[in-house]
Amino acid sequence: MMNAQTTKIALLLAASAVTMALTGCGGSDGNDGNPGEPGGEPAPAIQTLNFTFDKSVVTNGVPSVEFTVTNEDDLPVVGLQKMRFAAAQLIPQGATGAGNASQWQYFGDETCDVAATCPGTFVDKKNGHYSYTFNMNLTANAKITYNDQLAQRVLIRAYNTPLPDATQVPNSNAFVDFTADTGAAPTYSRKIVATESCNTCHQDLGNAHHGGSYNDVNYCATCHTAGKVGVGKEFNVLIHAKHKDLTLGSLESCQSCHAANDAANDAANDAANDAAPDWANWSRIPTAATCGSCHSTVDFAAGKGHSQQLDNSNCIACHNSDWTAELHTVKTVDKKVLINKYGIEASSVVDSATKAATISIQVTDSKGSPVDISALLPQIQRVEIITNVGPNNIALSYFTKDSVIAVKNGVLDSKASIVDGKLVYTTTKPLPFGAVKTDTDTSVTFVNWAMCSLNAQFVACAEPTFDGSDVSKYTSMKADIAFATLSGEKPSTRHVDSVNFSTCANCHGSEWESRYHKGNNSPGFVMSEQLAHSKDATGKPIVGLDGCATCHTPHGTYASGKNKGALEMKLHVVHGEQGVIKECTQCHNDFNLDAFKVKGALATSAGKYTTPITATCTSCHNHNPMKAHSQAVLEGFGAIIDGDYTQANQAAQSETCFYCHKPTPTDHTQVKM
Known part of the structure; x- marks a missing residue:
């Protein structure tokens, strides 16, 4: 929470001589309150709960926390009815054996329902301040040895139970890390991924699992620990296993999730960096459990797929941090270089007599200069050309649309030709054009293509003995779209102003290679600004999904x-x-x-x-x-x-x-x- 907010609360609460019997936020009349009483009307709704931890200690084995809760308007929230408090401690890196990563140990949790039971001592001070003293004594845990020298953590879950005045509150999570005796910040941590990284795709992490109960990835990482969950459900194993097979471009690089904030040093970026100060652990501390969660065919203990490793002590000897980081990011970097090496410019004209569309495809280099496609032909794995009619109300079905694989493994199809260095194809199926100035007066053509590649280079398609199903032997390239009308009037292009393409790229990657369409029947395609045929109010090209509608x-x-x-x-x-x-x-x-x-x-x-x-x-x-x-x-x-x-x-x-x-x-x- 920002310093300004903390100061505001401090001044607000310091003036209090007595506690207030409030059940909402703020005062009652919208004016300055009486001495010792906050002013302003209660918030009509609480969208966000913000937590500030004022004091956290462990006394004779019993944890206790004092904290302040405010809403999105920085007003104190009073009357929370149901909360869960959990305690954990963090074993530092190497403490359990050479090469071992840091590890959370989960002592347990207590749920305090004000209207029913509360294991510990819960105090609502009626001014936004709360305190909770656990009933459990950490020294009495039979499975975990409490160590007051280790970093301690208390987690809070605030349930969406309405306040006494029926004000709704959202499910919310918070946590505090501290040293047991003084409550000071610990000297080490295990905050590897920021919740914001998860929310790039999930929007709200809490909505993804456990019925919306937990919206902070640190809660997940603390709870999904050895001894608390079954083997294979530990967070570092589970999270990789769940994501590794998803065909999302953004997941091809470890740094999509394990990301540092390298921007200017300001308050916002300080907060972002504080959210995941240990983001580089993925490459810095390799372990069999973490690596094996992605490399699932490797059995380190049995020596299957890797030399036998009975523990983690030798991992870093070979897998140093720089090498590991380079190895796990070079694929993405190399692919982007290949994708950006060439582009295409597709155009189309319609013959008014035959009602056929002739599509011309010009390859360009990275600077936009034309390239003779004949020179690249041996390296072109496939060029797919799909034509339909009516961008907003497509006329032909999937099976009746006009489509052709104009090039396959460097061989030009008999229905296509090369003219003046361009690939040229004329549709062969009847195109059902309609009346002038209607949607069906327009034909729409989607062009997607790929080039054979090996070891981060384009190669002749004969070299990798390509069979069509091994998608690692070719790189999908940037797709393009072309419109043409029978009448010669302005085309009726499909609307592209509804979807914010950047949200697609958040999950699918900035170079969105559609692997759903990559394989025996299609070369796949990369969605990019090359597809844009419209601009927003600032003049920025709008990337649309209108090419997808051809199929x-x-x-x-x-x-x-x-x-x-x-x-x-x-x-x-x-x-x-x-x-x-x-x-x-x-x-x-x-x-x-x-x-x-x-x-x-x-x-x-x-x-x-x-x-x-x-x-x-x-x-x-x-x-x-x-x-x-x-x-x-x-x-x-x-x-x-x-x-x-x-x-x-x-x-x-x-x-x-x-x-x-x-x-x-x-x-x-x-x-x-």
């Missing part, structure tokens, strides 16, 4: 159904099932509701279609309850649920949801009053 059509992908359906639905369903979504603002910086005016029906089950607004809503909200709601209400306002395609498509613009609803990213439940 993720309203008719579905591979099979009908919301899980494999239109892009509007699939992203919600997949991220919802993964527990990523908490609120709309995680991904959306805007809701372009006008986009629905050019959308048609979306496949929501096998052979069945739903009008677009309702279909999009049901991708987050469970389909069956939404269907019941629609039958009772929405169908009277134009919605069609799981109907015939023609019927639902004709009714697409008849939905009147937005007559009442006015969703925004910050409040998607908002209605017009």
Whole structure:
């Protein structure tokens, strides 16, 4: 907590001559309070609980803490009803054996419910100050030997139990590390990952596990310790095992989570650095347990996949910190170098007589200068060209779209050619163009490609004997998108102003290589500014996901159904099932509701279609309850649920949801009053 805040509280509370019988925050009239009484109205809601620890000691084996709780407006919170207090101590690095990492030992916890039971002594001083003295004596623990020379930790969980005046409070966590006798800060720590690193993807860590109970990674790391949880559930093992198989670009580098804050030395960065001062432990202190949690095929004790190691004493002799860090980051660095070496510029024109689109692809170097694709052809693993019609309401299904692998393992397809150093392809399937100045007057082409690579270099595709399934032998490159119209009018490009692409990159990586599409059937692609065809208010290019819609059509992908359906639905369903979504603002910086005016029906089950607004809503909200709601209400306002395609498509613009609803990213439940 900032010094200004602490000072404010100190001045506020120092004036108190008597305690106050408050059940909310602040005074009662919005004016300065009486002497010894805080002023201001009670906070109508508490969004955040902020903890300041005033004193923490262990006396004759019994821990006690004194702390202050404020809300987001820096006002004291009074009347907390239910809290859990836990105690732990930290064994320093090397104390249990040469090469061993530091290790938390969890003594236990006590839950204090003011309305029921409280094992220890809990005091609410009615002015934002609290204290708790444990009932447990650490010296009496049969499994752990208490040592008053070790760093001690007390953790707090504040439950979301309402205050006596019914004010809601959020689940919150806090902790304090201290020396047992004086309460001073300990001389060593084990704070390896900052909660903010976790929240880059999870948004709110507490929402991911344990029903939203714990939102501080330090609570997780202290509780998931040997003796407290089963083998394999220790934090350093569990967390790697859970993340290592996720196909997220940001997880390819250890430093995505184990990160130092190297920015200017200011208060914010001081706080960030303090959150994870031991961030470099991952490379500095290698152990069999931690390394084996990612390198899961290695059995160190048995000597399988590595020379036999019965303990951690020799690890650092070979795996020094600099070498370990370089080894675990060089792959990401090398790949970025390859990805940025070349780009492409795709363009398209439509023949008004044949209604075919001719796509030209110019390769460029890192400076934007043109490169003759003939010179690179032996190294090009694949070039995939996908063309559809109607960027906002894709006309052709996944199976009827026009697509071609124009290059495969350095060999040019017979339907493609090289003209003036450019790759040229003309669509062969009928493109169902519509009327002038409508969405279907526009064709959209998505180009993705890859180059054969080995040992951080591009190589001829014959050299790695590529078979299509070993994705380590090629590097996906930056994709591009091109629009063209039958009429020659300005294209109807898909809206890209709803999703903040940087939030995608937070999880998928700044060089987002879509490995979901990488393998036998597709070269994969990298999402980058090369795809931008629009700019924001500051002139910065907007990277959109509109190229994805060429395959993720309203008719579905591979099979009908919301899980494999239109892009509007699939992203919600997949991220919802993964527990990523908490609120709309995680991904959306805007809701372009006008986009629905050019959308048609979306496949929501096998052979069945739903009008677009309702279909999009049901991708987050469970389909069956939404269907019941629609039958009772929405169908009277134009919605069609799981109907015939023609019927639902004709009714697409008849939905009147937005007559009442006015969703925004910050409040998607908002209605017009």
